[in-house]
Amino acid sequence: MFLRIDHVGIACRNLEESIAFYESAFGLTVVSREVNEEQGVREAMLHVADAEAGASYIQLLEPLGPDTPVGKFIAKRGEGVHHVGYGVADVAKALEEIEAKGIRLIDRRPRHGSMGASIAFLHPKDVGGVLTELVEAPRRTT
C-alpha cells in the first residue's frame, strides 16, 4: 500500500528560521511555500530525494495561531516531528482498505494537501502514537 516515505512533517515556531537552518545545515532546498488555512499552518516543502515512486521531502510547519493543531502540539511537546506522510497510489481506496481493518480515520475523505496532493490523516491512537498521513501526488500533466 505504501509506495514511499513522502515526507516527515516537523512542527516549528518560526518557518523562515527553520528553513534557513535546514538549508544551511543540510543543504536542502525549498520547493514550495504554502499557507493552509484549513489546517492552520504556514508550511514549506524541502526536497530531499527523487525516486521512481515520487520524491521525498521534509515539511516544515509553523502554526497560524496557538489554537491550531500544530500550535497545540508545540505548546504540549515543543518543536519536533509532528507526522509521517506515506505515498499511496489512490488515497480514497487506501482509506477504504484501512478503515475496513478497524483503524480510525481522521479524514474519511481526501482533502487538499501540499503541492496539489490529495491527503488524509489516520488516527494516531490506532497507529502506535504516530500521526500518519496518506499522500496521493497529483497526476503529472507533462
Next chain:
Amino acid sequence: MFLRIDHVGIACRNLEESIAFYESAFGLTVVSREVNEEQGVREAMLHVADAEAGASYIQLLEPLGPDTPVGKFIAKRGEGVHHVGYGVADVAKALEEIEAKGIRLIDRRPRHGSMGASIAFLHPKDVGGVLTELVEAPRRTT
C-alpha cells in the same frame, strides 16, 4: 548532504505486536530484526521503498528496559516517532561538516547501526527538537 530519508524510527512497547500491525495494516515487510545492546533496543526494519540512492524503511524500536533512551522516551511521551534517519554518502565527513556549523553531535564518531550501516546522531536541541540520525549504508559487495 542528505541523499534520502533512510528511515523513520518509531518507539513501541511491544516489537512483535507493532510489526504485526504494520504488516497487516499497511502491507510492509520485515527485512531485518536485531538487538542493539549498545543502544538498548530490540528493533526491526520494515521495507517501504527502493530507490537509486538506497531504500527507505520504518524502524520499530522496543526498549530493552525502562532506563534505556527509548524506554525513557516512551515513559515521557508515549509510543511514537523517536527519530529521523537520513542517508549520507560518508557519515564521518558529514559529521565534520555539521560540527563545523556549530551543531552539537551526540556521536562524534560513526557507530554501528541497523543492517551493517555506519550511523551517528545529532543533538535534537540543535535540530529543532528532532533527534536526527545520519546513515551510511554498507558498501555493496556484489
